[in-house]
Amino acid sequence: MRELKAVFRREMSGYFATPLAYVFIVVFLFATGAFTFYVGNLFEAGRADLSPFFGYHPWLYLFFIPAIAMRLWAEEQKTGTIEVLMTLPIPISSLVLGKFLAAWAFTSLALVLTFPVWISVNYLGSPDNGVILASYFGSFFMAGAFLAIGTCISAATNNQVIAFVVSVTVCFLFTVSGLPLVLGFMQGFLPQVLVQAIAGLSFLTHFEAIRGGVIDLRDVVFFLSLIGVALVINGVLIDAKREG
Amino acid sequence: MINISDLVKRFGAFTAVDGLSFSVEKGEVLGFLGPNGAGKSTTMRMITGFLAPTSGQVSVCGYDVATQVLEAQRQLGYLPEGAPAYGEMTPRGYLKFIAEVRGLSGAEGQKALDRAVEQAHLGSVLDQPIETLSKGFKRRVGLAQAILHNPPVLIMDEPTDGLDPNQKHAVRGLIKEMSADKAIIISTHILEEVDAICSRALIIDRGRQVADGTPGELAARSSYHNAVTIGFTQDEAPRALPELQSLAGISRIDEIPEGGELHYTLFAADKERLLIEEVSGLAQSRGWNVRALYAEEGRLDEVFRMLTTSDVSERGADAKVEVST
Numbered sequence: 001m002r003e004l005k006a007v008f009r010r011e012m013s014g015y016f017a018t019p020l021a022y023v024f025i026v027v028f029l030f031a032t033g034a035f036t037f038y039v040g041n042l043f044e045a046g047r048a049d050l051s052p053f054f055g056y057h058p059w060l061y062l063f064f065i066p067a068i069a070m071r072l073w074a075e076e077q078k079t080g081t082i083e084v085l086m087t088l089p090i091p092i093s094s095l096v097l098g099k100f101l102a103a104w105a106f107t108s109l110a111l112v113l114t115f116p117v118w119i120s121v122n123y124l125g126s127p128d129n130g131v132i133l134a135s136y137f138g139s140f141f142m143a144g145a146f147l148a149i150g151t152c153i154s155a156a157t158n159n160q161v162i163a164f165v166v167s168v169t170v171c172f173l174f175t176v177s178g179l180p181l182v183l184g185f186m187q188g189f190l191p192q193v194l195v196q197a198i199a200g201l202s203f204l205t206h207f208e209a210i211r212g213g214v215i216d217l218r219d220v221v222f223f224l225s226l227i228g229v230a231l232v233i234n235g236v237l238i239d240a241k242r243e244g
Numbered sequence: 245m246i247n248i249s250d251l252v253k254r255f256g257a258f259t260a261v262d263g264l265s266f267s268v269e270k271g272e273v274l275g276f277l278g279p280n281g282a283g284k285s286t287t288m289r290m291i292t293g294f295l296a297p298t299s300g301q302v303s304v305c306g307y308d309v310a311t312q313v314l315e316a317q318r319q320l321g322y323l324p325e326g327a328p329a330y331g332e333m334t335p336r337g338y339l340k341f342i343a344e345v346r347g348l349s350g351a352e353g354q355k356a357l358d359r360a361v362e363q364a365h366l367g368s369v370l371d372q373p374i375e376t377l378s379k380g381f382k383r384r385v386g387l388a389q390a391i392l393h394n395p396p397v398l399i400m401d402e403p404t405d406g407l408d409p410n411q412k413h414a415v416r417g418l419i420k421e422m423s424a425d426k427a428i429i430i431s432t433h434i435l436e437e438v439d440a441i442c443s444r445a446l447i448i449d450r451g452r453q454v455a456d457g458t459p460g461e462l463a464a465r466s467s468y469h470n471a472v473t474i475g476f477t478q479d480e481a482p483r484a485l486p487e488l489q490s491l492a493g494i495s496r497i498d499e500i501p502e503g504g505e506l507h508y509t510l511f512a513a514d515k516e517r518l519l520i521e522e523v524s525g526l527a528q529s530r531g532w533n534v535r536a537l538y539a540e541e542g543r544l545d546e547v548f549r550m551l552t553t554s555d556v557s558e559r560g561a562d563a564k565v566e567v568s569t
Contacts, residue, residue, distance in 0.1 A: 002344070002345075002347060003345055005344070006341055006344035006345045007345075009341070009344070010330075010333075010341045013333070013337065014330065014332060014333070017332040017333060017337075017373070018332050079328055079330075079331070080324065080325075080326055080328030081328045081329065081330055083289070083294050083324040083328060084322075084324060084328055084329070084389065086293070086294050087292040087293055087294050087317060087320070087322045087324070088317065088342070088345050088346070089314045089315075089317040089318045089345070089346070090314075090345055091314065242293075242294065242295055242296040243295075243296055244253065244255050244295050244296075
């Protein structure tokens with residue numbers, strides 16, 4: 001626990017020791033704003049809700065989260081600091097969890113900083129704040145899932161560009177597998193059970209469900225177990241480095 | 245305090261470490277020598293738990309590194325090759341992180357940090373990002389990291405690499421100072437360093453141990469062991485040379501021009517013979533005007549070259565043999 005806290009704090013301070021954190025947050029806020037107001041036409045829709053805002057989250061995360069995750073392990077391997085880290089008396093689980101939780105806390109901070117959008121719609125109308133809160137929770141869990149996948153892939157390579165590209169691809173598959181277009185295409189040749197299973201693995205399916213305003217335990221469990229599986233694989237990949 | 249038995253590490257078909265066994269006790273400074281690629285870093289990585297051995301055992305202060313890695317790592321300070329550290333952090337932030345991980349908090353942590361900073365002479369750069377520091381300071385940050393918790397076992401991969409002569413001197417002094425109550429292993433290419441700080445030297449080549457002894461014992465294997473060098477002025481030299489040649493049991497005489505003087509190095513066929521006494525006796529009885537006269541303990545670099553053959557060209561030759569068979 002002590003080690004986990006130390007790793008978490010070091011990672012957190014790492015974000016803010018460089019311009020990375022500030023650049024990321026500013027660009028993320030700008031992008032969410034641009035998509036919500038210009039592409040999503042929040043004002044023109046004339047409805048007081050944040051559906052255009054949250055609708056773009058999976059697609060923004062698709063690029064923003066791998067950008068955060070790509071360096072987590074790849075950079076340690078590139079610079080050799082992983083040798084210091086792995087020869088300190090820190091259990092692998094604390095290393096993996098500490099890094100992941102710090103990155104999740106950081107992306108959550110970026111998410112929380114979108115609050116002016118929420119203030120805007122409350123000023124302009126009277127939206128269902130319960131739905132908005134549920135959507136924020138959904139977005140938070142989805143960010144965690146994207147992040148866990150990206151972190152896991154970062155552990156497999158010492159090249160950040162490879163980590164980024166592979167992460168975006170994998171996350172893309174996890175996202176689009178819920179689109180009606182893709183599911184309809186697969187229905188042509190796959191049995192219904194398999195199509196259902198693939199849809200069940202999609203971030204979109206579960207995020208949409210939560211965005212409806214109901215936090216169903218099954219959706220939360222989906223995201224948390226996906227995070228869990230990715231982190232376990234992450235730990236196995238790191239431990240395997242001892243084999244050389 | 246460090247026990248290694250039959251340690252083997254293979255990377256695919258390549259055997260990096262091939263059956264090493266040795267132990268290091270408290271108070272010893274073991275100099276780990278070998279050409280590049282001999283397996284020094286790989287061995288150190290196995291001792292510190294960064295790499296798992298293919299076979300064999302490592303124990304640190306009684307803890308088996310394979311099964312009790314965290315306990316073993318608590319007893320260890322490790323400076324990896326190249327002294328990697330987080331570039332965006334300051335030495336203060338970095339060392340605080342290490343202290344926290346090591347369970348040194350509050351006043352105890354501050355005391356440990358102050359001591360390490362003083363020993364590594366880091367005071368002047370404590371609050372600058374590590375990536376902006378010179379190579380020498382970066383190395384010392386790694387050193388401070390390794391000694392922060394005052395560990396009973398210290399493993400350092402090329403601790404003085406990239407330091408200027410003054411810094412080298414300071415780091416050697418520090419290692420000597422700490423050696424009384426620790427077991428220390430350092431790897432180095434610099435043979436004078438072995439003389440300066442190591443109580444014992446272990447030479448490895450292609451993953452195998454080729455020599456183990458005190459620096460003096462190893463130097464005694466050199467052909468220069470007990471060789472005598474005597475120097476004359478240019479005009480006196482021709483008169484003395486025939487007399488030196490006529491000494492019994494001399495196997496070889498090297499002539500070395502040294503400024504305006506000529507130096508002769510005499511090698512006795514029997515290396516244990518105290519040639520210096522005979523040569524100085526001869527010089528006295530002839531009344532030669534001698535400019536220099538000394539006996540050598542032996543040259544470590546010569547022993548090193550004699551024992552290690554795994555340079556690049558040799559490797560290439562081996563590979564060809566493997567292909568053709």
